[in-house]
Amino acid sequence: MTQSLVVIATIIILTNLYYFFANKYYRQSYFSTALFFKLFFVLIGVTLGFTILYYALSIQETILVYEGHSGEAADQSFSELLYFSGTTLLSVGYGDIVPVGSARFFALIQAAIGLLLPTAYFLKALGHNSNH
Template sequence: MIPYLLLIFSLLVITFSLRQIFISLEMEQKIFSFHLFLSVILLYTIITVGFGIVYSMLATAGLEIFHDPAETKPLLWWEELSRSMYFSGVTLFTVGYGDLLPLGFGRWIALFEAMIGYALPAALVMKVWSANKQNS
């Protein structure tokens, strides 16, 4: 029961974090600010951790989300969480080292996460540009 509650909580946090960047991140006559920088870092951290928890909870529930050819023994929960966070970060930033391969339903989750990671910088640039244009 707890893994599913954490899964739902993580998805809600990801959703509200993405919403935050489009609604309440306001500029004060600046194109770039320390506040904006910290907000972006926090947003990426929340998304990485949130998807990491999603991957970890699904893997803990018995679904094969990704394949690690180097792993031969079952992992402890914190090792699974650590591996899931790494996979999430590599996927979000579309690095794709190839050491972990998404499988089954994990492919769709990874695709969605990569899409967020790919589109988010463009959305942030458009938000800054729009705010700067309105203040001019």
């Protein structure tokens, strides 16, 4: 089951990233509603994909702990993992929950995607505008 979830999560993440970077043109000026919604839904898809990945990892080991002196294991529920995934993608985390073990690597990848996707959005929007 864990391998299936990892495969599903990977497919969701890669599909959304491919969809975002697919070469499509939009007829809007500086602000493209279509490009904005594309970015919005890609961010949701990547967040859900990483949530599923974290869920798969949490089946075998504790992957989140509460920050502080206790190091107590955080709730590994889907909603808590979704919260962690969202804060990691959108703000590089708040620090109230920290990843441990194998989740640390994936949190770094997710944080990088969260920083690079909006940057790519703006570059794509500006590049498209300069072509007209």
